[in-house]
Amino acid sequence: MVGSVETVSDVVNGIVKEYMAENVEPLPEELNPKKIKVPLHLKNEDGADNGENSTLVSGKREIVLGRNVHTSCLEVTEPDADDEVTGDREACMASILARYRKSLIERTRHHLGYPYNLDFDYGALAQLQHFSINNLGDPFIESNYGVHSRQFEVGVLDWFARLWELERNEYWGYITNCGTEGNLHGILVGREVFPDGILYASKESHYSVFKAARMYRMDCVMVNTLVSGEIDCTDFRAKLLQNKDKPAIINVNIGTTVKGAVDDLDLVIKILEDTGFNHDRFYIHCDGALFGLMMPFVKRAPKVSFKKPIGSVSVSGHKFVGCPMPCGVQITRLDHINALSRNVEYLASRDATIMGSRNGHAPIFLWYTLNRKGYRGFQKEVQKCLRNAHYLKDCLRSEGISAMLNELSSTVVFERPQDEEFVRRWQLACQGNIAHAVVMPNITIEKLDDFVKELTAKRSTWFKDGKAQAPCIADEIGAENCACARHN
Amino acid sequence: MVGSVETVSDVVNGIVKEYMAENVEPLPEELNPKKIKVPLHLKNEDGADNGENSTLVSGKREIVLGRNVHTSCLEVTEPDADDEVTGDREACMASILARYRKSLIERTRHHLGYPYNLDFDYGALAQLQHFSINNLGDPFIESNYGVHSRQFEVGVLDWFARLWELERNEYWGYITNCGTEGNLHGILVGREVFPDGILYASKESHYSVFKAARMYRMDCVMVNTLVSGEIDCTDFRAKLLQNKDKPAIINVNIGTTVKGAVDDLDLVIKILEDTGFNHDRFYIHCDGALFGLMMPFVKRAPKVSFKKPIGSVSVSGHKFVGCPMPCGVQITRLDHINALSRNVEYLASRDATIMGSRNGHAPIFLWYTLNRKGYRGFQKEVQKCLRNAHYLKDCLRSEGISAMLNELSSTVVFERPQDEEFVRRWQLACQGNIAHAVVMPNITIEKLDDFVKELTAKRSTWFKDGKAQAPCIADEIGAENCACARHN
Numbered sequence: 014m015v016g017s018v019e020t021v022s023d024v025v026n027g028i029v030k031e032y033m034a035e036n037v038e039p040l041p042e043e044l045n046p047k048k049i050k051v052p053l054h055l056k057n058e059d060g061a062d063n064g065e066n067s068t069l070v071s072g073k074r075e076i077v078l079g080r081n082v083h084t085s086c087l088e089v090t091e092p093d094a095d096d097e098v099t100g101d102r103e104a105c106m107a108s109i110l111a112r113y114r115k116s117l118i119e120r121t122r123h124h125l126g127y128p129y130n131l132d133f134d135y136g137a138l139a140q141l142q143h144f145s146i147n148n149l150g151d152p153f154i155e156s157n158y159g160v161h162s163r164q165f166e167v168g169v170l171d172w173f174a175r176l177w178e179l180e181r182n183e184y185w186g187y188i189t190n191c192g193t194e195g196n197l198h199g200i201l202v203g204r205e206v207f208p209d210g211i212l213y214a215s216k217e218s219h220y221s222v223f224k225a226a227r228m229y230r231m232d233c234v235m236v237n238t239l240v241s242g243e244i245d246c247t248d249f250r251a252k253l254l255q256n257k258d259k260p261a262i263i264n265v266n267i268g269t270t271v272k273g274a275v276d277d278l279d280l281v282i283k284i285l286e287d288t289g290f291n292h293d294r295f296y297i298h299c300d301g302a303l304f305g306l307m308m309p310f311v312k313r314a315p316k317v318s319f320k321k322p323i324g325s326v327s328v329s330g331h332k333f334v335g336c337p338m339p340c341g342v343q344i345t346r347l348d349h350i351n352a353l354s355r356n357v358e359y360l361a362s363r364d365a366t367i368m369g370s371r372n373g374h375a376p377i378f379l380w381y382t383l384n385r386k387g388y389r390g391f392q393k394e395v396q397k398c399l400r401n402a403h404y405l406k407d408c409l410r411s412e413g414i415s416a417m418l419n420e421l422s423s424t425v426v427f428e429r430p431q432d433e434e435f436v437r438r439w440q441l442a443c444q445g446n447i448a449h450a451v452v453m454p455n456i457t458i459e460k461l462d463d464f465v466k467e468l469t470a471k472r473s474t475w476f477k478d479g480k481a482q483a484p485c486i487a488d489e490i491g492a493e494n495c496a497c498a499r500h501n
Numbered sequence: 502m503v504g505s506v507e508t509v510s511d512v513v514n515g516i517v518k519e520y521m522a523e524n525v526e527p528l529p530e531e532l533n534p535k536k537i538k539v540p541l542h543l544k545n546e547d548g549a550d551n552g553e554n555s556t557l558v559s560g561k562r563e564i565v566l567g568r569n570v571h572t573s574c575l576e577v578t579e580p581d582a583d584d585e586v587t588g589d590r591e592a593c594m595a596s597i598l599a600r601y602r603k604s605l606i607e608r609t610r611h612h613l614g615y616p617y618n619l620d621f622d623y624g625a626l627a628q629l630q631h632f633s634i635n636n637l638g639d640p641f642i643e644s645n646y647g648v649h650s651r652q653f654e655v656g657v658l659d660w661f662a663r664l665w666e667l668e669r670n671e672y673w674g675y676i677t678n679c680g681t682e683g684n685l686h687g688i689l690v691g692r693e694v695f696p697d698g699i700l701y702a703s704k705e706s707h708y709s710v711f712k713a714a715r716m717y718r719m720d721c722v723m724v725n726t727l728v729s730g731e732i733d734c735t736d737f738r739a740k741l742l743q744n745k746d747k748p749a750i751i752n753v754n755i756g757t758t759v760k761g762a763v764d765d766l767d768l769v770i771k772i773l774e775d776t777g778f779n780h781d782r783f784y785i786h787c788d789g790a791l792f793g794l795m796m797p798f799v800k801r802a803p804k805v806s807f808k809k810p811i812g813s814v815s816v817s818g819h820k821f822v823g824c825p826m827p828c829g830v831q832i833t834r835l836d837h838i839n840a841l842s843r844n845v846e847y848l849a850s851r852d853a854t855i856m857g858s859r860n861g862h863a864p865i866f867l868w869y870t871l872n873r874k875g876y877r878g879f880q881k882e883v884q885k886c887l888r889n890a891h892y893l894k895d896c897l898r899s900e901g902i903s904a905m906l907n908e909l910s911s912t913v914v915f916e917r918p919q920d921e922e923f924v925r926r927w928q929l930a931c932q933g934n935i936a937h938a939v940v941m942p943n944i945t946i947e948k949l950d951d952f953v954k955e956l957t958a959k960r961s962t963w964f965k966d967g968k969a970q971a972p973c974i975a976d977e978i979g980a981e982n983c984a985c986a987r988h989n
Binding site for chain 1: 570571572573574575576577578579580590594595598601602605608609611612614615617618619621622623624625626627628629630631632633634635641642643645646647648650651652653655656657659660669678679680681682685689708709712716717718817819823824825826827852855856857858859860861862863868869871872873874875876877878924925928929930931
C-alpha cells in the first residue's frame with residue numbers, strides 16, 4: 014500500500030468487482046469509499062513525536078483548547094481487493110510496527126520524568142495475549158463469563174491488604190485501570206458514606222481528585238501546601254473549623270505528583286480529632302499512586318495502615334511495579350462498599366467497581382511480579398531508588414543547579430530546563446519553573462550521569478555571557494535548595 | 502514451592518539468614534513473614550470456576566452483599582531465599598500459567614453468552630508487550646511522556662468519526678477502557694452541556710447508565726420498553742411532557758444488553774422536537790457498545806450519524822472487533838468538549854478524558870484489526886453473524902424452545918436453561934426467565950449445532966414425565982415467540 018500510486022477509485026473498483034463476483038450486498042452508500050474523504054494511504058508520521066527524530070522538534074508547544082490537532086496519525090485505510098494475495102498490506106503494517114518498536118526502544122531509554130518502572134520482562138505471559146480476559150464486575154463474585162483472571166486478582170488484592178494491614182475478611186478491592194480510577198473510587202466511596210461531606214485536598218493533589226469533585230458534584234476545599242509539597246496542616250485545621258457542620262472527606266497524598274511529598278497522615282488524623290471530627294464524621298482516602306508501594310519499605314516512614322481510621326488506599330500498578338499498560342490497586346473496607354453496591358443480575362455480579370468490564374491481563378502481570386520479587390525484592394529496589402535519587406540531587410547541586418529531594422521520596426525536583434527540546438528528549442514532567450525526574454528501578458547511575466552531563470553542557474549555552482540567568486525557584490523548592498544568584 | 506513441605510518459619514529463617522549475609526536493612530516489622538497470616542504456598546484453585554472442572558459445579562449461586570468470598574485465589578507468596586538458584590519458583594509459576602492457559606482455551610471454546618468476538622490473532626503485536634505504553638490525557642495533545650501510541654489512536658478515531666459521519670476537524674474522542682467508560686463520558690458531557698438536565702434512559706439500558714446518574718447526581722427518569730426491548734416512545738413522550746422545564750439528556754441504545762434491541766433514534770428525535778425540545782435543549786448519547794459497529798453494515802438499519810442532532814456515540818472495542826482486554830471508542834462533538842476540559846500543565850495536556858492514564862496497547866490492537874479487515878471485512882462478518890443468529894433461532898424454535906431474535910440483532914433470546922451447570926458451561930448471560938446467546942464472528946454453525954443438541958438433550962431430562970413444564974416467557978419475548986404449553 015505505501016508507495017503505491019493506486020487511486021481511491023482503483024480501490025473502489027476493485028471492491029465493487031469483488032462484490033459482484035461474490036454476490037454480496039453492496040456496502041451501504043455512506044461507506045462507499047468514493048464518498049469517504051481523505052482516504053490517504055498509510056502515512057508514516059511516527060517519527061516526529063516518538064521516534065528517532067524527537068530531538069529535532071523544539072520550541073514551546075501550545076496547548077489549544079477546542080481543537081483536535083492531528084500532529085501525527087497512522088491512518089486506517091480500506092484494504093485493496095488483492096491484499097490477501099499480494100501480502101502488501103501485511104508487509105506494510107509489519108514495517109510500520111517495526112519502526113514503531115524501534116522508536117519505543119529509544120523513548121524507553123531516554124526517560125526520566127514519569128514515575129513508571131520501564132524495566133520488566135513479561136515474556137512468560139505472552140502466551141495469554143490470545144485470550145479476551147475480562148474480570149466483569151466484582152472480583153469476589155463470579156460472573157458467568159469464564160475467560161477471567163479473578164483467581165490472580167484476588168491473590169494480588171490479598172497481598173496489598175496484608176501490606177496495608179487489613180484482614181482478609183474485612184477488605185474489599187479491585188484492580189483498576191489506573192491511579193485515577195483508584196482516586197475516583199475512593200472519593201466516591203467517601204461521598205456515599207457521607208453524602209453531604211466536603212472534600213478536602215491539598216492544592217498539590219493529583220488533578221484527578223479535583224476532577225472527581227466536579228464529576229460527583231461535591232463541595233471541595235483546597236488546602237495550602239508547604240514548600241515541600243506536603244499539606245499545610247495549619248491551613249487544614251482552619252478550613253475544617255470553618256466547616257464544622259459537615260462531615261469531612263480527605264484526600265491524603267502518599268507522594269504528591271510533582272514533588273513526591275508525603276502528607277503527614279498521623280497529623281491529619283490528629284487535627285481531625287482535635288477539631289471535633291469523630292471517626293464517624295470523616296473519611297480518609299490515601300492516594301498512594303507511586304509511594305503507596307514504596308513507603309512500607311522506607312525506614313522511619315510514617316505508616317499507611319488500616320489500623321488507623323482511613324477508608325481507602327489506592328496505588329498504581331504500572332508505576333513502581335511496572336506493567337505494559339496502566340493499572341492500579343484499590344483497597345477499601347468491606348463495610349463501606351455496600352453503600353456503593355448494586356445487584357446486577359445480568360452479570361450475576363454486584364458491581365461496586367467504576368468500570369464494570371475490567372482488563373484481566375493486568376492482575377496477571379501484577380501477580381507475576383509480586384511473586385517473583387516479594388516484599389524483599391521491593392525493599393531492595395526501593396533502597397536502590399532512594400540512593401540513586403540522592404546521587405542525582407547531589408550531582409545537580411554540585412553543578413550549581415537548584416534541586417530538592419524530599420526525605421521519603423525518589424522524585425528529584427530541579428530548575429526547569431530552558432530548552433523544550435531537552436525537556437522532551439528526557440521526557441521530563443514540568444510545572445511552571447520546575448521540572449522533576451523520578452528515579453525508578455530502571456534508572457541506573459550511568460543514565461543519571463549521562464543526564465547530568467548533558468544538562469550541564471546545555472545549560473552552559475543557555476546562560477553563557479550572562480545572556481540570561483538561572484531563575485530563582487526558592488518559592489517552589491525552598492531557599493536552601495535554590496542555587497540562583499541571590500540564594501547561592 | 503508447590504509440593505514442598507517447607508514451613509513458613511523455614512522461609513523466614515532463610516530470609517533472615519540472607520539479610521544477615523547481605524547486610525541489608527531488615528524488613529519493616531509489619532512485613533515480617535512471621536506476622537503475616539495464612540502465607541500458604543501457592544494453591545492451585547483455578548479449576549473450579551474456569552477450568553476443565555467447571556461443569557462439575559452446579560446449583561444456584563448466591564449473590565452475597567458485604568462479603569468478599571475467596572472462591573478461588575492464587576496466592577502471592579514470599580520467594581524462598583534460594584529460589585533464584587533452584588529455579589523452583591519459576592517452574593511453579595510456569596506450571597500455574599500453563600494450566601491456566603489450558604483452562605482459557607476450554608473456556609474460550611465454550612462461550613456463547615457475551616458479545617465478545619474471541620477470534621483474533623495479534624501475534625504480530627506481541628513484540629510490543631515489553632513497553633509501558635500510556636496515552637496520557639488528550640489523544641490530540643502530546644504529553645511529555647514519549648512511550649505512547651497516539652498516532653495509532655488518532656487513526657482509529659478518524660475511522661470511527663468517518664463511520665458516524667463527523668468531519669475530521671469537528672470531532673473529539675478517545676479510546677476508552679470499556680463501554681462503561683464511553684457511557685460515563687457521554688453522559689458527563691451531556692451533564693456539562695446541560696447542568697440541570699434530566700437523564701432519560703429506557704429500563705433496558707446498560708446498568709452503567711444508571712450508575713452514571715448516581716455518580717453524577719443527576720435526576721434520572723426511567724422509560725418503559727416494548728417487548729422487543731426497544732424504548733417505548735409513547736412513555737418517553739409522556740415523561741418528557743411531565744418535565745418540559747428542564748433540558749433532556751437521553752441515552753439511546755444501539756443494541757440493548759439483554760435483547761439486542763435498537764432504539765429508534767429518528768423517532769426519539771421526532772418526539773423531542775414534537776414536545777417542544779429544540780436542538781439546544783437536548784443531548785443524545787448513543788450507547789452502541791456492540792451494535793454501534795454492526796449497524797452501519799446492516800441493510801435498512803436506521804443510521805447512527807452526527808448529521809442528526811446527537812452529542813456522542815460510544816462503542817466497545819473488545820466486542821465486535823475483538824481485543825485481549827476491554828476497550829472502547831468514544832466520539833463526541835469538538836465544541837462540546839470545552840465544557841469538560843481542564844488545562845493540566847503537569848501532563849502538558851488538557852484532560853477531557855475520564856481516566857487520564859490510558860492503555861496505549863488497545864489503540865494498536867484496534868488499528869491492526871481495522872486495517873486488516875476494513876469496512877468490507879466488517880460487512881462480511883456482520884452478515885455472517887446475522888445469518889448464523891437466524892439459524893440458531895430457527896433451530897431452537899424447531900425444537901419447541903421459546904426464542905426471539907430482533908430484526909437488526911445477532912442476540913438470540915431464549916428460555917433460561919433450568920440447570921445452572923449448563924448455563925455456566927456455555928457462559929450464558931441470564932436475566933429472570935430468559936437467557937441469551939450472542940452470535941459473534943467466532944461462533945460457527947458447528948458450535949451452534951453442538952449447543953442446540955446439548956440443550957435439547959438436557960431439556961428432555963428437565964421436563965420429562967411432566968415433572969415440570971417449560972415456563973411461559975411471553976411477557977419477555979412476546980406470545981408469538983413463546984413455545985410454552987399455552988402459546989404453542
